Amino acid sequence: MSETVPVVDGLPMIRGGCPFDPAPQLAELRRDHPVARMVFPDGHVGWLVTGYGEVRRLLADRGMSSRGDLLRTPIPLPMAGDRTEVAPGMFTAMDPPDHTRYRRQLTAWFSARRTRSLEPLLAASVERHLNAMIASGGPVDLVTAFAEPVAALAICELLGVPAAQREVFSRSISALFTVHSSAEEAIAGWQNIGGLLMGLIHAKRAEPTDDLLGTLAADDSLSDQELATIGSVLLVAGYDTSKNMVALGTFALLEHPEQYAALVADPALGEKAVEELLRYLTIVHAGSIRAVGADMEFEGHRFAAGDAVSLSLAAANRDPALCDEPDRLDITREPLPHLAFGHGIHQCVGQPLARLELRLVFEMLARRLPGLRLAVPAEQVPTTPEMIIYGVRKLLVTW
Ligand code: HEM
Numbered sequence: 001m002s003e004t005v006p007v008v009d010g011l012p013m014i015r016g017g018c019p020f021d022p023a024p025q026l027a028e029l030r031r032d033h034p035v036a037r038m039v040f041p042d043g044h045v046g047w048l049v050t051g052y053g054e055v056r057r058l059l060a061d062r063g064m065s066s067r068g069d070l071l072r073t074p075i076p077l078p079m080a081g082d083r084t085e086v087a088p089g090m091f092t093a094m095d096p097p098d099h100t101r102y103r104r105q106l107t108a109w110f111s112a113r114r115t116r117s118l119e120p121l122l123a124a125s126v127e128r129h130l131n132a133m134i135a136s137g138g139p140v141d142l143v144t145a146f147a148e149p150v151a152a153l154a155i156c157e158l159l160g161v162p163a164a165q166r167e168v169f170s171r172s173i174s175a176l177f178t179v180h181s182s183a184e185e186a187i188a189g190w191q192n193i194g195g196l197l198m199g200l201i202h203a204k205r206a207e208p209t210d211d212l213l214g215t216l217a218a219d220d221s222l223s224d225q226e227l228a229t230i231g232s233v234l235l236v237a238g239y240d241t242s243k244n245m246v247a248l249g250t251f252a253l254l255e256h257p258e259q260y261a262a263l264v265a266d267p268a269l270g271e272k273a274v275e276e277l278l279r280y281l282t283i284v285h286a287g288s289i290r291a292v293g294a295d296m297e298f299e300g301h302r303f304a305a306g307d308a309v310s311l312s313l314a315a316a317n318r319d320p321a322l323c324d325e326p327d328r329l330d331i332t333r334e335p336l337p338h339l340a341f342g343h344g345i346h347q348c349v350g351q352p353l354a355r356l357e358l359r360l361v362f363e364m365l366a367r368r369l370p371g372l373r374l375a376v377p378a379e380q381v382p383t384t385p386e387m388i389i390y391g392v393r394k395l396l397v398t399w
């Protein structure tokens with residue numbers, strides 16, 4: 001069957017008319033060829049998988065590897081050519097048993113009780129930034145006035161980063177996420193983050209704290225280097241995602257006024273709204289990526305060891321196999337088993353925090369700003385289709 005499948009030249013990223021719908025080519029592929037071939041930026045011919053069932057099964061398949069020395073990025077990132085050895089602690093790029101060893105400690109920390117304990121602090125942060133926005137009178141850029149500081153505070157609280165260093169952290173992280181960064185800027189970004197984290201780790205080793213990094217620092221079996229790497233993985237994985245879900249989620253609600261009105265009428269819909277926005281927007285639109293560990297058959301195709309596989313979470317979450325009218329945003333839907341946080345052993349470890357943060361954000365936005373609306377035409381809102389994480393650069397709103 002492999003001979004008849006189309007070969008796609010790179011992961012389709014550029015969107016059509018609607019800024020919330022994935023690239024139109026993905027829907028065609030999902031309908032006709034949910035498993036297709038794809039040319040990766042380095043010329044390697046691997047696979048592109050777009051069907052919900054197919055993506056979900058592969059993410060759960062232990063034959064698929066996340067080893068960093070085997071993976072290829074589906075888009076041309078500044079450091080994409082560097083398929084070097086995986087640093088100790090870079091658990092996202094490891095398979096079991098190495099991955100399991102690190103992951104277990106993080107999962108234990110993100111207990112329901114611990115997540116709940118962050119609620120008062122996150123709620124206060126959301127409230128404070130909403131107050132400042134309201135006081136400024138508008139129009140304001142919701143990205144810089146709200147999404148960035150709320151997301152930065154959550155991740156910095158999680159790790160125990162002091163307020164004075166948050167600005168530098170945020171800028172270094174942003175440099176890693178755009179194709180507009182040079183390799184030098186991306187490397188400098190990593191070095192900055194590493195240096196800042198190392199300082200924190202030394203302080204936490206000397207004086208233990210209750211935050212995630214402090215808890216990990218109490219474990220002597222983890223080296224300083226491992227801790228710094230784990231910390232940077234959490235920052236990178238947690239900051240841009242949360243920021244973009246807040247800003248893009250707000251944009252989507254304002255472009256669907258009847259949905260925002262439903263939330264305003266009943267802010268308790270917040271939890272369902274978050275699940276639906278996660279599914280509908282699937283901001284990790286260049287993910288997930290895996291490599292085939294050993295030759296295998298999949299849906300009549302022969303996957304060879306070492307083949308790169310791009311698993312489109314965005315296409316999968318719009319599959320009619322998942323729900324009725326998948327292209328419609330409906331915040332009253334019963335929560336679906338969507339793949340916005342991935343699936344299987346690498347499924348998002350920060351999802352309890354992300355869910356809490358987003359619920360507080362959308363509930364409180366609806367309560368405090370029932371008249372929220374865009375201050376510019378939707379076509380003028382700049383989006384980021386070229387980034388691993390999809391979102392908006394700027395969102396001018398008023399109320
Ligand atoms: C709305 C926000 C978020 C979204 C949409 C999101 C999405 C994802 C996705 C799709 C994956 C799976 C990647 C794969 O299959 O390879 C993932 C993994 C991960 N996420 Fe998130 N994430 C979010 C927030 C966070 C937060 C707040 C944190 C940390 C505080 C975080 C930490 C991680 C980590 C460490 C992994 C890797 C897990 C592993 O390899 O075992 N994420 N996330």
